Amino acid sequence: MPFRYEELVTPNGRPYVRVHVSGDISLGDAEDYVTRFLGQYRGRHVLSVVASGTEYSAKARKHLLSMEEAGPHATVTSSALVRAAINLMTRFTDNSKYRVFGNEFEAMAWLDDQEG
Amino acid sequence: MSLTISQARLHELLNVLVTAGSGDYDVRVRLEENEDALLDVELGINYLLDDLIDRRDQNEAQEEELLTRARQLARQQDELVQALSTPVIVAWPGVLALPLVGRIDDARAATITSVLLERVAAERATHVIVDLTGVAAIAGPTLPALLRMVRAIGLLGAQCLLTGIRADVAPQIVALCDAEIHVRALAQLSDALALVLAEKGALGQPHK
Numbered sequence: 001m002p003f004r005y006e007e008l009v010t011p012n013g014r015p016y017v018r019v020h021v022s023g024d025i026s027l028g029d030a031e032d033y034v035t036r037f038l039g040q041y042r043g044r045h046v047l048s049v050v051a052s053g054t055e056y057s058a059k060a061r062k063h064l065l066s067m068e069e070a071g072p073h074a075t076v077t078s079s080a081l082v083r084a085a086i087n088l089m090t091r092f093t094d095n096s097k098y099r100v101f102g103n104e105f106e107a108m109a110w111l112d113d114q115e116g
Numbered sequence: 117m118s119l120t121i122s123q124a125r126l127h128e129l130l131n132v133l134v135t136a137g138s139g140d141y142d143v144r145v146r147l148e149e150n151e152d153a154l155l156d157v158e159l160g161i162n163y164l165l166d167d168l169i170d171r172r173d174q175n176e177a178q179e180e181e182l183l184t185r186a187r188q189l190a191r192q193q194d195e196l197v198q199a200l201s202t203p204v205i206v207a208w209p210g211v212l213a214l215p216l217v218g219r220i221d222d223a224r225a226a227t228i229t230s231v232l233l234e235r236v237a238a239e240r241a242t243h244v245i246v247d248l249t250g251v252a253a254i255a256g257p258t259l260p261a262l263l264r265m266v267r268a269i270g271l272l273g274a275q276c277l278l279t280g281i282r283a284d285v286a287p288q289i290v291a292l293c294d295a296e297i298h299v300r301a302l303a304q305l306s307d308a309l310a311l312v313l314a315e316k317g318a319l320g321q322p323h324k
Contacts, residue, residue, distance in 0.1 A: 052149075058166035080149045084159045 002029050002054070005036065010045070010112045017041050022051035030060035037070040044071050045111050049104065050086070052079040061089055068093065072114040074107040075100045121154055132161060141168045202231040210242040211312050212274075213305060217250035225261040233268055241274045243312045247305040249280030259288050266299055275300070277308040 004020040090098040101107035135143040145158040207213040
């Protein structure tokens with residue numbers, strides 16, 4: 001599975017969902033992701049760690065745009081390609097809720113600072 | 117913000133754009149982990165090409181669906197036209213009437229013959245009245261085909277009566293008829309029906 005979910009708590013005690021992302025993401029994967037974050041994880045803070053080489057299909061990219069109701073998303077990746085992909089996907093969305101980081105420490109600090 | 121772009125990446129980008137412009141959307145920009153803004157542009161072009169392929173596939177699927185629907189409608193129309201072009205009526209038990217309307221060409225004559233002979237056999241018809249009142253024109257080689265149909269009806273044991281023959285068609289029939297074809301002609305369909313019913317002794321009797 002390209003997405004692996006963990007329910008954790010930040011150093012400041014805020015619950016969040018950590019998502020490990022890798023591989024090729026299909027429309028079905030994207031649908032499952034959106035369903036979770038508009039359903040059981042609605043409003044929950046998200047830390048997604050995206051591996052190098054992760055690729056989003058065209059249909060998956062479009063479907064992931066329907067995440068406007070979800071909580072703040074911090075993405076961590078060391079890949080310039082993944083960063084470019086997320087930049088393109090979130091270009092016309094509410095930028096205050098999405099941020100891409102190069103390391104997990106900064107991402108966690110930003111996420112902990114976001115309103116619940 | 118300034119950006120230094122290598123000639124090779126720019127060349128690659130232009131090649132992809134020109135190739136896509138010629139209709140080949142399968143081409144893609146080769147991507148590398150370059151930490152610069154041009155990477156977003158390169159990836160954006162690849163995403164755009166993905167979308168173009170997706171739209172093309174959707175269009176092709178819709179086109180195929182429309183073609184299938186058009187073929188289905190054409191087949192239904194053919195069936196309807198065929199049904200309307202050969203309106204065989206059971207005027208009385210054993211008596212079939214076929215009021216023909218419009219132009220009769222070879223193909224239609226063949227259809228009429230086929231349908232009518234089938235009905236003659238199925239209904240065990242003794243008489244067939246073919247009314248030509250509504251026939252606007254009979255194509256040159258079609259009249260012999262209709263006369264062959266009359267002969268075939270005779271071979272099935274039924275008698276054929278022609279009604280509503282137009283003045284310009286009558287000489288053609290005379291010229292084509294040989295001694296083996298016995299065509300009884302009457303002015304109107306009602307005349308033929310009255311004659312047949314009289315022959316069957318059915319006039320003045322309730323229909324059973």
